[in-house]
Amino acid sequence: MKLTRRHTLMLAAGSAVAALLPMRAAAAAEEAIAAFTGGADVGSEGITLTAPEIAENGNTVPISVSAPGAEAIIIIAAGNPEPGVATFNFGPLAAAQAGSTRIRLAGTQDVVAIARMPDGSFVQASREVKVTIGGCGG
């Protein structure tokens, strides 16, 4: 009997195997961030990014972000071939400046959220999300 590679030990997702090493912000991600911030300094207070430490399924990773008072928030998957995930724009009548979505991650990488505040300043939060082949529990 011969099993296909798909059936082998601890191989949860083909995409996970392709890239085990953490993928840090690539040039495309830096470009996307620069386009949003215009190169301005970015703070870290007043924004909360929630993401799993280890993705249960790299094809659909739930994330949520909240930045009270923000005008806009962008989400970047720094290690994806196309790093731009979403841009949330909040009008003056928005009750809360928060959003959530699910994203596909090509491998272990940083997910970054940046908010533009009404005074033109920017704040950023980042979380490393690990995409693993897993399979050996205690």
Next chain:
Amino acid sequence: MISRRDFLQASMAASAIVGASGFGNWGRLAAQQSLSQSDLLQFDTFGNVSLIHITDIHAQLKPIWFREPEINLGVGSNKGHVPHITGADFRKLYGIADGSASHYALSYDDFAALGQAYGQMGGMDRVATVVNSIRAERPDALLLDGGDTWHGSYTCYHTEGQDVVNIMNLLKPDAMTFHWEFTLGSDRVRDIVNNLPFAALGQNIFDAEWDEPAEDFAPYKFFERGGVKIAVIGQAFPYMPIANPGWMFPEYSFGIRDQRMQEMVDEVRAQGAELVVCLSHNGFDVDKKMAERVTGIDVILSGHTHDALPEPVLVGETIIVASGSNGKFVSRVDLDMRDGRMMGFRHKLIPIFSDVIAPDADVAAAIDAERAPFLDDLTEVIGKTADDTLLYRRGNFNGSWDDLICEALIEERDADISLSPGVRWGPSIMPGQDITREDIWNVTSMTYPNAYRTEMTGEFIHTIMEDVADNLFNTDPYYQQGGDMVRVGGMGYRIDVSKPIGERISDLTLLRTGEAIDPSKTYVVAGWASVNEGTEGPPIWDVVENHIRNKGTVSVAPNTSVTVAGA
């Protein structure tokens, strides 16, 4: 006025010096080898609340041998801290005399020799005696089960957990959380949970589709004991769909979710909780980190990583209690709760020496009744161990049980290399002891047992090794899944545990030829416990049984194929 922090620290120090935790007394008594049930259970009832913690039983209803790990490396800030201290260093830290009962129960060396003196440990009928004794002194003591209960034996597999459920119900737990239970499949878990006469808790068990708290599991439950309002918050194993087959419980999502843990603590405090207990299956290092990040938890009862610690570890104002595995230990924690605060505690890790603690007759009879329909199959002798061979599993890199399983996979499945999961359950077998079918199932029983045979490139094997190593040796505990390193047969390697992912594993060598593993070459690999749906092959217990039957007497040479650096 003494602050709570000072009090806790004073209490910790006192327990280390004069044995207020009960442990010092135990060590002295053990040194004299004068064990008695009353000594083991001796405890000056303290304060107004008692917690009883048992965890990671893995369906071991009867007494067992269980050797603790020789190698249990900590990385990052946990390097050199408990539970990552073993053997003589562990005994020195806790003032345990060489050759004492606590040496035997809590450390690894001289296990076979000391086992002859002190006998087997565990047995749920003995645990019942301990629980009943504590309840005789403190009738409203809370009994909390940390999970990994309905998994790990022949009878548990064949009754889909029902034998363990029936026995545990006799002990009357007050709450429970979960891990391997989910590998029974979510329908079966819901069947059992919906009829449980106690609380099924997990604040981090979510509905996978809607990413909302799952309806079948409450985040917490309130108890009123000794005039104290107690909230017990459950924390299930965070990495269930990653470490175990997610397709068996697709409706559920987990994760650490410490932000929600903080919300739950705040919520129960707002509802008047004076004592907040977290019943956790995070694993010890994850619990330590969670205790640093979440404020307001008084006690974490820690499970999953199978650590047995004679004294609680203090993180901020939270005490973390680790109660071992396989029924070897029960922890008792008495708390002095006054004015809505924990003013002090007294703790004892009670060792379940099965020849010393009398079995509870009712529970003993019930266990035998559960086993009766399977008794002939359970007790059939398949082979025996040689006089030089102790079969054990625990340890970061290899155990002799896994070496035997890996050898069986290579020989029975005609493979170059074999892989066996780095799980921490599975009792030991003494030298010169008969190996029964039950013994084989105790180290292999699971609902995804198929022993696959496949081809992998050298590069892919390396990728697997790096990935598993990072689940164990990532310096951030939140990225650790809590098992041990995947066991490897037919191949040696070097690991530097201090390096990041991608750089830990080197010098992969095919032992049969002594040649380096070629990244581009293809090798035949046999293994078991794949998390993927549709894995084909005979169940691992048949593979191991055939191998042991063919051998008759099994002898396992010391494994020198793994070189460890950076520890």
